[in-house]
Amino acid sequence: MNTATAAAGPQYKDLGDIKRLPILISLVIGAFFSILNETLLNIAFRDLMIELQVTASTIQWLSTGYLLVVGILIPVSALLVQWFTTRQMFLGAMVLFALGTLVCGIAPGFPVLLIGRLIQAFSTGLMLPVMMNTILILYPPEKRGAAMGSMGLVIMFAPAIGPTLAGLILDSMSWRWLFFMVLPFAIFAIVFAAIYLKNVSEVTKPKVDVLSIILSTLGFGGIVFGFSSAGEGHGGWSSPQVYLSLTVGIISLLLFIWRQLVSKEPMLDMRAFKSPMFSLTTVMLIIVMMSLFSTMLLLPLFLQGALLMTAFTAGLILLPGGALNGLLSPVTGKLFDKFGPRALVIPGSAILVVVMWLFTRISLDTSTGTLIALHSAMMIAISMIMMPAQTNGLNQLPRKYYPHGTAILNTLQQVSGAIGVAFFISIMSSGQRDYLAGSSNPNAPAEMAGALNAGVHSAFSVGLVFAVVGLILSLFIKRTSAPQE
Incomplete structure (x- = not known):
């Protein structure tokens, strides 16, 4: 039985007496702690470098290796979700996450810690496609916006509170507690899913x-x-x-x-791009992710490097925006169901352009309140764009392309994230070098802060270009409906 045969039937599975809410809760719990893990460790890098006696380039592999595994695994997940049931995939991912968390917590040195992080990355690489594919099967197109909004709360809120939570833990405890405090929740997610999570996907076992x-x-x-x-x-x-x-x-x-x-029988079916709104959504989300990463990366560097704030204080400044984004995701999902994508995506893209322009104007004299307001406005704009556009694009796909569409979007978002990190660091570094080249005393603290400010301005200017392109693309978006099969 191949994927084409499995596609026959309705757009979403007839669940009978199966209740959707417990399944959705299972996915939310597991995904929250899995995704929270992505940013929880970053703020502890300095402590880890000292305790484990490694350099900055070495410690970065805890982040780079994680992103690398997720980027590799997500495309393969389009095949895996057709070979294993929903329960097998989700429980397998959560068991891996719990195992990786335990390994990280007890790691005697950097190599074991890295192995634990890579095991956690396997979990995240499996979790995201399973989560989105299950929602596409569970909910008809007219109700997917609210469900995807709940996922948006997890995907955006969890990494947003990661730095603040980690800073709070590190103020009084060892970095190992970043893992030990997450482990009980991972075990709870496994038990909850074992009780309430039901199989909703069909196992077709296509050729490997x-x-x-x-x-x-x-x-x-x-x-x-x-x-x-x-x-x-x-x-x-x-x-x-x-x-x-x-x-x-x-x-x-x-x-x-x-x-x-x-x-x-392709592993990742590129024919999904025959759906024009899916193609437009894919390009737009890549651009928005690049713009988002410019701020997620540059603003903490600016706060700590130029304004000399502690990591915990910087995390607190970024918390309101992250919280707003998470809380608004279910709201924008319901608004999407009612009004369609244009009412959200176009205004959101316009707000993003304005905010990115204002970010190019920040300086060493910019007040904390202004930075909080700008970051919060940007995160509101992102909540108006990300999930509505993503849901709208996926809604146009025939059911047989659901695993492929979700895998394509998740993969390209991870890849664009990695590209964004490298791209904007390079632009920022170039801006810093140009500034210091014209300085009479490049080693002075004031000049170093000024150089970082100049580098951040250069990077935000490029981020503004991405935001403008995203706004232009948003003008072409229109509401989709599931094709008849």
Whole structure:
């Protein structure tokens, strides 16, 4: 039985007596702590460098390796969700997450800590596609906005509170408690899902294309690794580690796309791009993610490096925006169900352009209140764009493309995130160098702060360009409906 055969029938599964809410709660609990883990550790890097006696470039692998595994695994998840049931995929992901969390908590040194992080990354790589694919099956198109909004609360709120929560824990406890405090919740999620989570997907067991898996791993992995290496300062873009990784990644990705187009049972079906709104959504979300990452990356650096705030204080400044984004995601989901995407995505894109322009005007004299207001406005704009646009694009897909569509969007968001980190760090560093080149005393603290301010301005200016392109694309978005099969 292949994916085409499995696609026959209604757009969402007839659940009978199965209740949707417990399934949704199971997904929310598991995904929240899995995604929270992405940003929980970043603020502890300085403590980890001292205790584990490693350099900054080495400790960055706790983040880069995590992103690398997620970027590699998500494309394969389109195949896995057709080989294993919803319960098997979700429980397997949560067990891996609990195991990885335990390994990190008891790690005697950096290598074991890295292994634990990579195990956690396997969990996240499985979790995101399962979560979105299950919602597409559970809910008809006219009710998906609210359900996807609940997922938006998790996806955006969890990483937003990560730095603040981590700073609070590190103020009085060891970095190991970043893992020990999460572990009981991971175990609870496993028990809750074992009781309430029901199977909603169909196991079709399509043919496993080993070559596609290899090309996908080399393609997405090479691109993520190359851009991440460039952003970490390994000689910049001229480093062989960077350009060879990118070359291998791009060639492998082109071969992967070609193989998917000619295969009768593709691992990641590129025919999903035949749906015009899905294609538009994909490009738009990549651009918005690039713009978002410019702020998520640059603003904490500006707060700590130029304004000399502690990590905990910087986290507190970013908390209101993250909280607003999470709380508004279910609201924008319901508004999407009622009014469609244009009423949200176009105004949200316009707000994002204004906010990004204002970010290019910040200086060392900008007040804390202004920074909180700008960040909060940006996160409100993101909540108006991300989930409505994503849901609208996925709604146009035939059911047989659900696993492929969710895997494509999740993969490209992870890859664009990695590219965004490297891209904007490079722009910021270039701006800093140009500023210091004209300074008479480049080692003075005031000049260093001024250089960082100049670098951040340069990066935000490029982020503004991305936001403008996103606004132009938003003008072409229109409400979709599920095709009849």
